[in-house]
Amino acid sequence: MKQAADFMPTRTPTGENCPDCGRALYTCTIPAVGCFSVPQACACVLAQEETQRKQQLERGRALVRQRLREISGMRKRQQTHTFAGFDAKTSAERRAKKPALDAAAAFAAQYLAGQASGVLYLHGHVGCGKTHLACAIANRAIDRIAVRDEAAEYAGKYGEARFLTRKPVRFTTAAEMLAEIRRSFRNAAQTDILAECKRARLLILDDLGAEKPSDWTRECLFELFDHRNEEGLPTVITSNLSPDSLREQLGERITDRIRDRAAAVRVPGGSERG
Numbered sequence: 001m002k003q004a005a006d007f008m009p010t011r012t013p014t015g016e017n018c019p020d021c022g023r024a025l026y027t028c029t030i031p032a033v034g035c036f037s038v039p040q041a042c043a044c045v046l047a048q049e050e051t052q053r054k055q056q057l058e059r060g061r062a063l064v065r066q067r068l069r070e071i072s073g074m075r076k077r078q079q080t081h082t083f084a085g086f087d088a089k090t091s092a093e094r095r096a097k098k099p100a101l102d103a104a105a106a107f108a109a110q111y112l113a114g115q116a117s118g119v120l121y122l123h124g125h126v127g128c129g130k131t132h133l134a135c136a137i138a139n140r141a142i143d144r145i146a147v148r149d150e151a152a153e154y155a156g157k158y159g160e161a162r163f164l165t166r167k168p169v170r171f172t173t174a175a176e177m178l179a180e181i182r183r184s185f186r187n188a189a190q191t192d193i194l195a196e197c198k199r200a201r202l203l204i205l206d207d208l209g210a211e212k213p214s215d216w217t218r219e220c221l222f223e224l225f226d227h228r229n230e231e232g233l234p235t236v237i238t239s240n241l242s243p244d245s246l247r248e249q250l251g252e253r254i255t256d257r258i259r260d261r262a263a264a265v266r267v268p269g270g271s272e273r274g
């Protein structure tokens with residue numbers, strides 16, 4: 001009868017040394033199946049494999065985040081916008097813009113802590129940098145998004161992350177979204193952008209109120225904001241219009257949905273006529 005000890009692996013020196021680090025090499029034998037012995041990899045090889053695996057995971061994570069940036073809807077240049085890159089030409093301008101920068105960074109921090117559920121309404125003239133700030137929030141959210149090991153491993157192994165199609169962070173201009181919804185009514189094969197915008201963990205709706213809405217676009221916007229309200233999903237809106245002007249443009253029913261949970265922040269600078 002075999003004892004438990006017969007199943008404990010034993011290490012036998014092979015008499016050879018690792019060509020890389022010089023350590024003695026062993027084979028591993030389980031006495032109970034004595035004829036079956038396996039050469040053991042040297043500790044230096046195992047350590048190297050572990051380092052390579054970690055590097056591959058890191059590469060994979062970067063590829064996943066890059067992919068999320070690309071499918072978010074941000075343009076190439078917008079994908080590089082950061083808070084640090086939100087610079088001003090003069091120190092007076094920097095001082096003037098600081099409260100808006102701080103508000104945007106605070107919203108991003110709240111989002112990352114899982115505590116953002118409302119609306120950040122960034123308004124100001126064309127060229128004031130409100131879209132830059134909105135994209136900086138999106139990019140920070142993507143930078144810190146938790147990437148599962150399996151996804152990172154797969155992306156690292158194949159050098160790409162096209163298998164990802166869900167868009168946790170979605171960026172679109174309001175005009176683009178409404179135009180795409182119109183197209184999707186005509187062609188059922190189109191992506192359902194309204195559904196994407198409704199369920200995104202973070203939505204950036206750029207340039208809201210640029211066009212006078214029809215009854216139908218009003219309905220779409222109401223549906224979007226009402227849903228995100230109910231689900232407590234955070235939204236960043238940029239607009240050339242002050243909150244009061246937005247109410248005139250879109251009507252009470254929609255702006256009530258936004259205003260209930262919104263912090264309105266004016267971004268100074270830019271020019272009125274764009």
Ligand SMILES: [Zn+2]
Pocket residue numbers: 018019020021022023042043044045
């Ligand atoms: Zn070695």
